[in-house]
Amino acid sequence: MTPATEPKKELDRELAIDRVFDAPRALVFKIWTQPQIVRLWWGPRGYTTLSCVMDLRPGGIWRVSSRGKDGSETAEQGIFREVTEPERLVFTHAWETEDGTPGHETLVTVTFAEHEGKTRMTFHQAPFTSVEIRDGHIQGWSESFDMLAEHLANV
Numbered sequence: 001m002t003p004a005t006e007p008k009k010e011l012d013r014e015l016a017i018d019r020v021f022d023a024p025r026a027l028v029f030k031i032w033t034q035p036q037i038v039r040l041w042w043g044p045r046g047y048t049t050l051s052c053v054m055d056l057r058p059g060g061i062w063r064v065s066s067r068g069k070d071g072s073e074t075a076e077q078g079i080f081r082e083v084t085e086p087e088r089l090v091f092t093h094a095w096e097t098e099d100g101t102p103g104h105e106t107l108v109t110v111t112f113a114e115h116e117g118k119t120r121m122t123f124h125q126a127p128f129t130s131v132e133i134r135d136g137h138i139q140g141w142s143e144s145f146d147m148l149a150e151h152l153a154n155v
Contacts, residue, residue: 014126015134019145021119023152025112028119029086031148031155032110038064041147044140056083062091077102087112093125104129121145 021028031037035052042049046069054062058080065075075096082090089110094102106125113120123141128134 012131013128013134015124015128015137015141017123017138017141017145019121019123019149020115021121021149021152023119023155024117025114025119026086027152027155028121028148029089029112031151032089032112033083033085037151041151042066042144044143045147054080056080058082075100078105078108081107 031041033054033056035054038054039049039052042052042064043066047066050065050067050073052062052064054060060080060083061077062080063075063077065073067073077094077096078092080089080091082088089108091108092105093108094105097103106128109122109124111122113122123145125137125141128137
């Protein structure tokens with residue numbers, strides 16, 4: 001490969017997921033932004049969301065704590081950078097360390113577009129510190145979005 005055609009290393013540290021949900025855009029946005037509903041679909045299968053707090057405004061914080069199948073508890077947190085109802089959310093994401101402070105921070109951008117009576121959601125998260133960590137997020141988010149779709153089917 002010539003330098004011009006070599007894959008960019010920074011792309012290895014990005015995650016992009018596109019999904020189409022069989023629901024109106026306003027409903028999908030609501031399900032992303034209402035803590036009592038987020039608790040029903042957030043996290044990989046087998047995890048129980050213990051709490052979800054959201055101050056849905058630029059500069060507002062969010063925090064989700066969960067319990068895994070093995071009984072271990074984790075928490076993730078961030079700050080909303082942009083909230084444009086019903087089309088876009090931008091927020092930071094970091095796993096909490098043992099002392100409750102945020103670890104490595106990524107930026108998440110989620111857009112919601114009308115698509116033939118459904119909603120096309122585009123999810124982007126970066127930068128990750130490694131491909132392995134990114135790949136763990138692929139599985140976690142994909143399972144979350146599967147549960148989001150299941151929840152939408154029952155609304």
